[in-house]
Amino acid sequence: MxxxxxxxxxxxxxxxxxxxxxxxxxxxxxxxxxxxxxxxxxxxxxxxxxxxxxxxxxxxxxxxxxxxxxxxxxxxxxxxxxxxxxxxxxxxxxxxxxxxxxxxxxSTAMLEAFAVLNIQRVALAAPWSESVNQTVASFIQANGVQVVSQRAMGVVRNNDVGRLSPDTAFALACEADRSEADAVFLACGNWWAMSRVEALERKLGKPVLTTNxxxxxxxxxxxxxxxxxxxxxxxxxxxxxxx
The missing domain is CATH 3.40.50.12500 (Rossmann fold)
Structure with a gap:
């Protein structure tokens, strides 16, 4: 019931x-x-x-x-x-x-979250290719938020992304982070990342956001x-x- x-x-x-x-x-x-x-x-x-x-x-x-x-x-x-x-x-x-x-x-949600949290500079990490990552970074910057760092794993097949360990999200977020970044954004809705958000926020001392x-x-x-x-x-x- x-x-x-x-x-x-x-x-x-x-x-x-x-x-x-x-x-x-x-x-x-x-x-x-x-x-x-x-x-x-x-x-x-x-x-x-x-x-x-x-x-x-x-x-x-x-x-x-x-x-x-x-x-x-x-x-x-x-x-x-x-x-x-x-x-x-x-x-x-x-x-x-x-x-x-x-x-x-x-993408609209991402921008709204940036605005609510007053994020003006972001570090971007994703499992996909560098070219896709650059497209997302360009979109973010066109909307007035600076991308101070970006990292991509180079995984193109989406089924392969879905099999990545959440630990890959944790590691790449730490690699992408910069002291001047107000937040870290973990892009891609097929990446198991949410379970690592709280541990990352404790480690990095700033908001960590994911697509999902x-x-x-x-x-x-x-x-x-x-x-x-x-x-x-x-x-x-x-x-x-x-x-």
Whole structure:
């Protein structure tokens, strides 16, 4: 009977090869929020694939709207930043126009989190290629936040990203961090990173953000969340104060 307590519904659009977001979201979401997913075709994290993935955006968004979700979230950083300044909001608008539902994207959520936490300089770490990382860095800088350091592991096949240990996120965050960085951002929604956020914040002494963490935060705000979520870093534990 506890399932009847799930009174809020989150619709998640994720890459078809993503194996991380559903379990990671389920670990974090409050008990009254149910998760409903649809998939957009993507197997490799490359320039062509991150553009082509949104060809199915309206079709899959409408399927989520059929479940009467309260918000539709496209939680993929590379695809939502691929074409530069304003592209995230363009995609957000396409979801809203197709469904009439509130929407969020990972890149929009990232920028909103930067603003709420007053982050002006960030260190960027990701499992994908240096070229994809540079595209994301350029998007961040076009939106007024300086990227002071960036590191990429060079993993292109998304299934391989989903098999990386969370320890890779911890190690790369430490490598990317700089004293002048206000925060570290761990990009890629298929990277098991959230379980290492609190340990990283203790070690580095600054906020550590991930694609899934900022995406969950943004979606919950649209669902009216006002209760802090502990165990996943300062952004979620401070929701009430920063909401």
């Amino acid at each position: 506890t399932d009847m307590l799930r009174t809020r519904r989150l619709g998640l659009l994720l890459p078809s090869s993503n194996s991380t977001q559903e379990p990671e979201f389920s670990d974090v979401l409050p008990r009254d929020v149910s998760l409903h997913t649809a998939r957009l075709t993507l197997n490799s994290i490359d320039a062509e694939s991150t553009v082509r993935i949104v060809e199915e955006l309206e079709t899959e968004s409408r399927k989520l709207a059929d479940a009467d979700v309260g918000v539709i979230l496209l939680a993929a950083t590379a695809p939502t930043s691929r074409k530069g300044l304003g592209y995230d909001k363009e995609l957000l608008g396409r979801i809203q126009d197709a469904t009439g539902k509130p929407a969020a994207t990972a 963490q900022v995406s969950i935060w943004a979606a919950l705000r649209l669902l009216g969340q006002s209760t802090p979520l502990s165990g996943w870093g300062s952004l979620l534990s401070g929701m009430a104060e920063k909401g």
